[in-house]
Amino acid sequence: MFKPSNPRSIKQLPTQKETKGTVGSQRRTGGRAKKAEAPSEKRLKIRWTRRSEPQRMAKEAPSEPASGAPPEIAEEFLSQNHRLLGIEEEPAELRIKESVESKGINHIRFQQTYEGLPVHGGEISVHVDNANRVQMVNGVYYSDVGLPGRTRGRGPIPKAEAIEAALRDLGPETVLRGNASAEMIIYPAQDQYLKAYKVTFSASDPLGDWVYFINAENGEVIDSYNAMRFGTPRGSIYNSNPKQDPDVQIVELHRLDDSGKLQGAFVQIDNAMGEEAYAADGEFVYEPDDPHFDEVMAYFHVDKVHIYFSNLGFRGLDSPLLVHVHVPDPESKDPDYDNAFYSPEDHQLYFGHGKALNDLAKESAVIYHEYTHGVIEQIRPEIEGSEGAALHEGYADYFGCSITDDPLIGEYAVQKIKEKDLRDLTSNKKYPKDLQGEEHEDGEIWGATCWDLRELLGARVADLIIYQSLYYLPKSPEFADAYEGIRQADLGLFNGAHIPEIEKVFVSRGIAAPKEPSPQPPPSPKPREQKVTVRGNQAWTSTGIPLKKGQEISVSASGTITYDDKGNSCGPDGASWSDTKDKEDPIYTKPHGGLIGRIDVTGTPFFVGSKSKFKVDADGTLYLGINDRWYKGNTGQFTAVIKY
Numbered sequence: 001m002f003k004p005s006n007p008r009s010i011k012q013l014p015t016q017k018e019t020k021g022t023v024g025s026q027r028r029t030g031g032r033a034k035k036a037e038a039p040s041e042k043r044l045k046i047r048w049t050r051r052s053e054p055q056r057m058a059k060e061a062p063s064e065p066a067s068g069a070p071p072e073i074a075e076e077f078l079s080q081n082h083r084l085l086g087i088e089e090e091p092a093e094l095r096i097k098e099s100v101e102s103k104g105i106n107h108i109r110f111q112q113t114y115e116g117l118p119v120h121g122g123e124i125s126v127h128v129d130n131a132n133r134v135q136m137v138n139g140v141y142y143s144d145v146g147l148p149g150r151t152r153g154r155g156p157i158p159k160a161e162a163i164e165a166a167l168r169d170l171g172p173e174t175v176l177r178g179n180a181s182a183e184m185i186i187y188p189a190q191d192q193y194l195k196a197y198k199v200t201f202s203a204s205d206p207l208g209d210w211v212y213f214i215n216a217e218n219g220e221v222i223d224s225y226n227a228m229r230f231g232t233p234r235g236s237i238y239n240s241n242p243k244q245d246p247d248v249q250i251v252e253l254h255r256l257d258d259s260g261k262l263q264g265a266f267v268q269i270d271n272a273m274g275e276e277a278y279a280a281d282g283e284f285v286y287e288p289d290d291p292h293f294d295e296v297m298a299y300f301h302v303d304k305v306h307i308y309f310s311n312l313g314f315r316g317l318d319s320p321l322l323v324h325v326h327v328p329d330p331e332s333k334d335p336d337y338d339n340a341f342y343s344p345e346d347h348q349l350y351f352g353h354g355k356a357l358n359d360l361a362k363e364s365a366v367i368y369h370e371y372t373h374g375v376i377e378q379i380r381p382e383i384e385g386s387e388g389a390a391l392h393e394g395y396a397d398y399f400g401c402s403i404t405d406d407p408l409i410g411e412y413a414v415q416k417i418k419e420k421d422l423r424d425l426t427s428n429k430k431y432p433k434d435l436q437g438e439e440h441e442d443g444e445i446w447g448a449t450c451w452d453l454r455e456l457l458g459a460r461v462a463d464l465i466i467y468q469s470l471y472y473l474p475k476s477p478e479f480a481d482a483y484e485g486i487r488q489a490d491l492g493l494f495n496g497a498h499i500p501e502i503e504k505v506f507v508s509r510g511i512a513a514p515k516e517p518s519p520q521p522p523p524s525p526k527p528r529e530q531k532v533t534v535r536g537n538q539a540w541t542s543t544g545i546p547l548k549k550g551q552e553i554s555v556s557a558s559g560t561i562t563y564d565d566k567g568n569s570c571g572p573d574g575a576s577w578s579d580t581k582d583k584e585d586p587i588y589t590k591p592h593g594g595l596i597g598r599i600d601v602t603g604t605p606f607f608v609g610s611k612s613k614f615k616v617d618a619d620g621t622l623y624l625g626i627n628d629r630w631y632k633g634n635t636g637q638f639t640a641v642i643k644y
């Protein structure tokens with residue numbers, strides 16, 4: 001398929017002398033074209049080049065002023081000048097198609113015809129100025145139109161057959177909008193002129209205004225294209241809400257697919273009340289009381305908030321999120337529902353159009369609030385606990401307000417019940433004294449704290465830190481955990497550049513403890529522990545534990561080894577005797593077969609036994625062994641647990 005683009009050149013008509021010369025050269029071009037087969041060369045372009053300076057042109061009128069109506073003047077001009085223009089015959093086969101006047105200039109378009117049929121693409125425009133002078137002529141004219149001799153006994157196929165051929169070609173799934181029509185024309189094909197039907201119809205699937213050229217002799221498809229102009233779709237919305245800004249805005253709708261519906265890369269709209277908006281031409285412009293208005297509102301603002309979070313680094317919710325508007329109350333089934341929510345079960349957004357309250361889908365901050373719940377659910381799923389629920393709401397309010405740059409949430413929703421707002425992030429509530437045990441109320445403390453931070457650091461920096469802090473939330477977070485997340489986020493993103501402001505804000509809201517005047521010493525690190533098997537038939541076993549001089553360690557050991565072929569055995573404390581007679585054991589003054597240790601392979605052995613605690617006297621690795629010179633025939637093992 002292709003999109004037609006007629007060769008056109010628009011130039012000013014020069015003096016007659018120049019016209020002659022130029023047309024002559026065009027004729028030579030035309031002569032060459034007759035031998036060539038490519039259609040573009042077969043076309044004869046009527047074109048003049050401007051050879052004189054504009055000043056000179058201004059003095060000389062393009063043509064003599066003529067009398068009569070502009071279409072007659074144009075017709076007369078073509079009749080008089082047809083040979084100059086490269087039109088071989090009398091222009092009897094040019095038919096006025098359209099005559100338009102704009103700013104005093106008349107533009108008369110002629111359709112080229114042959115045997116009464118329009119020649120596709122053959123069109124000449126004559127432009128007549130307000131002094132009745134022909135100002136310019138341009139267009140495309142086929143100078144060699146002719147039809148091959150008809151096959152005897154065979155006429156053209158019926159119109160209906162041509163339409164059928166076009167629909168068959170577009171596919172069995174084609175869904176028409178209105179009726180198809182067909183008109184017989186002359187089609188300039190590759191190497192000949194064909195009698196053809198131009199079939200036109202609109203379809204919703206595949207979306208388009210389709211144009212087909214069907215060979216009138218045999219019903220074959222010659223060519224086809226989609227004439228629909230896919231401009232940027234537009235829709236009507238409120239920027240924030242009707243209370244804040246009552247003017248309906250016409251905005252571009254981005255990332256829509258070509259279905260003609262409000263479905264795009266990140267959002268798909270469902271209207272729970274009835275049919276969804278459909279606009280093949282991309283014009284989703286409705287009055288606010290039209291049920292489709294909420295669909296556009298939801299599409300635009302969910303797409304917007306998605307991009308907003310993408311710019312903060314969020315990579316979730318990247319496939320179309322199903323958003324329902326005009327949803328009934330999920331429990332009572334009342335069609336007028338006073339709430340909106342994000343469902344973590346199906347990952348979809350739901351907006352009621354209100355009963356006591358105003359329409360929730362007409363307030364962008366509410367849309368952003370619900371979407372933020374979805375973002376949190378992606379980053380930290382299934383948050384639990386009462387403070388966790390409050391944080392969920394607080395974050396959702398914060399982003400709802402930050403994106404609208406307005407600290408009020410629900411100002412339009414509750415206008416109907418004469419309230420100022422649902423939540424106000426300039427509230428001076430404090431933690432924990434203002435906790436009420438209701439998540440939205442308590443969330444206001446968190447939202448307001450984040451808003452304080454935004455006031456100090458600016459929207460961009462605050463948004464980044466607050467967004468990033470979501471990744472640090474534990475499953476059942478308290479405000480203190482979320483505060484720690486904010487600190488960590490700043491450390492990660494900005495090397496802690498905003499820690500002083502963060503501490504100031506969170507201390508003043510009661511979430512962080514005031515800084516101690518003298519900092520406490522850092523808590524000693526938790527002792528580590530390692531279990532090592534010490535085999536009886538191995539002199540020394542490396543524990544792999546690196547120790548520092550002066551470090552305190554403790555070892556507790558259990559198990560039994562058999563140290564001779566009579567079956568005598570002992571535990572880590574060794575036998576009841578020492579090798580004081582032969583003095584061959586590593587520590588012959590200590591019980592035979594007991595657990596011993598040393599630092600590195602060169603260290604002096606020391607007795608460990610079943611339980612001991614000692615200070616290391618040199619840097620190095622701890623080895624454990626058996627106090628037995630003749631260890632090779634031993635069996636069994638000790639298990640030592642080293643705390644260090």
Ligand SMILES: [Zn+2]
Pocket residue numbers: 369370373392393396
């Ligand atoms: Zn919420």
